[in-house]
Amino acid sequence: MTQGKGLIFDIQGFSVHDGPGCRSLVFLSGCPLRCGWCSNPEGQELRQRVMYRTSKCNYFNRNCRRCISSCPYNAVVKTGVVEQPITIDVSKCNQCGHFECTKACIYEALALAGKWMTVGELMEIIRRDMKFWGDGGGVTFTGGEPFHQHEFLLEVLKTCKAEFIHTSIETSAYVHTEKFLNLLQSVDVVFTDIKHMEPEMHLKGTGVRNDIILKNIRALAATDWPGLLVIRIPIIEGYNDTDENITATAEFLKEINLDIVNILPFHCMGDSKYKQLGIQYKYSDHTGPSLEKMKHVQKIFLEHNIGCFIGSNTPF
Ligand code: SF4
Ligand code: SF4
CATH class of the missing domain: 3.30.70.20 (Alpha-Beta Plaits)
Incomplete structure (x- = not known):
């Protein structure tokens, strides 16, 4: 936090795909991962x-x-x-x-x-948006990696909790386990990715190994935290879409008693942002997986008794 402020690179209203009901999305800057397919490159670094x-x-x-x-x-x-x-x-x-x-x-x-904001300034926007959520909506913190601005986020979450505002978070889970578990006590729904089960492949695709991520998911699943944990997998053709990797992911979820997964087809909608930033996009000529491929991945999860939702076709 810079003098009690957090760096927010976008705030969007009326999202219906990032938690229950209609939601406001708050994008926090800064991320320890460097996924080649990232669609928000302007939020990777903690700077404007x-x-x-x-x-x-x-x-x-x-x-x-x-x-x-x-x-x-x-x-x-x-x-x-x-x-x-x-x-x-x-x-x-x-x-x-x-x-x-x-x-x-x-x-x-x-x-x-990117704009530096105080907790009070951000809360003012969240409160302003509340009247548009209707029943069952709330606010979702995403990024970047929201934990990258841990202190700021914690303060915002505590304020939301005190005001009975429903909160979701989209996190890579690449964070110290104690911080991860503590902060999530103030969160209702957690979305976290498993991008690859194989540590070296994870490193190749994201710049970090997956040990901490899997450890944190396992740890959260084992607690009595009453919220909803949804695993998301961005399906990237030629990277993580093999039967072997999907089966390994399904087996991991079964082992830790998780029964829901949301698979997201890669899209290259971030392409224009890379151009605007003047940086190379490794995935600019990649196309997303076919529906047939997505259904094949879904079938593997269903065979493991794991509910699998494709894209935005989810109940959450
Ligand atoms: S281009 Fe020049 S003025 Fe603009 S941010 Fe960079 S150094 Fe500053
Ligand atoms: S040259 Fe283009 S980018 Fe530069 S100030 Fe003029 S309109 Fe803006």
């Missing part, structure tokens, strides 16, 4: 990010050069390319905390992802 939307840029239309002259580090450079008139030299850009370029861009082609 400059994003560049070429479609809004008036470099050629109106001869705008405002961002170039505004940067004290000469990090904004012209490219001479019509499709992308300017680019930001990331190595130089990292030196600046004032984001003069985004202030200079009156056309909103350069915009800042």
